[in-house]
Amino acid sequence: MRLLLVEDDEHVAAALSAVLSRHGLDVVHARNGAEALDHLLPADGVSPFAVVLLDLGLPDQDGFEVCGRIRRRTSTPVIMVTARADVRSRIHGLNLGADDYVVKPYDTGELLARIHAVSRRNAPDEHTEQPDESRGPAGDGDALRFGPVLIHLSTRQVTVDGAPVQLTRKEFDLLTLLAQRPGVVFRREQIISEVWRTSWEGTGRTLEVHVASLRSKLRLPALIETVRGVGYRLAGPAS
Structure with a gap:
């Protein structure tokens, strides 16, 4: 490398x-x-x-x-x-x-x-080019929609009220994971395992920073709720 x-x-x-x-x-x-x-x-x-x-x-x-x-x-x-x-x-x-x-x-x-x-x-394209129907409810074919937020799974693009939002790979993966089951609490360990593909404990601080960054970029601070001592969840049902 x-x-x-x-x-x-x-x-x-x-x-x-x-x-x-x-x-x-x-x-x-x-x-x-x-x-x-x-x-x-x-x-x-x-x-x-x-x-x-x-x-x-x-x-x-x-x-x-x-x-x-x-x-x-x-x-x-x-x-x-x-x-x-x-x-x-x-x-x-x-x-x-x-x-x-x-x-x-x-x-x-x-x-x-x-x-x-x-x-x-940096090379997940081989399994993100095609929509994965097992990833949760899709509002528009291969998209997840909840309120003003629309996640396009195949193109890895996110819009809020139709305006594009530039996310890093980890931010997109984190948001998509939470969007698969709105209202359901994802444990910190589960998020780290699925998004960072590791069980290394030091990743916890990185998770907090990425959640804060997502809230800032989406301009919806209440969208991702912190469940103290457990993890995070996406507020409200998907539409």
Whole structure:
């Protein structure tokens, strides 16, 4: 797997590259945003990388800006790796299209698990091209509708009152899971297992951030209800 590491600190980049290489990853190091975009967005428009590890504190431009430019040109998974631990930064990064957000200092095993998780989720098209009739009630063929929200399963698009809403892969999968059974509580462990395909406990915080991001993007804060101590559910019946 080829990976682009965007990190301006040479010592951090060298140490991390060595660890990732030992685990079979082919690492290319970019020292700033411009260099990263040159590597990631070649003239033919085809990204040569499976995953991007993006630091936010870059010398030439903010990592958020780099993420936004990456997402406008390619669907290559982006994991933000940064010391910015506040929830607002996490949500902003996810809203820009980042697939995951890891806070420094981190465990190397955790980072490797997240790299492999986003790379697996980047190629689900083979089983999302065709509608899956077992996924729950469909209002329009291969779509789920509840109130103003319409989820198109085959194209992985979401609209609210007819206006498109840009979601990341994980956000779409999370919303679709909850939409399969509106009003039914999904346990946190179940959501993590089905959306993140792991039982790793540290994913819990990531789930909370993605729920907050979904509420913000859909502009329907009451749509996803938190059931304290249990999990989440989609409010109201499907139509």
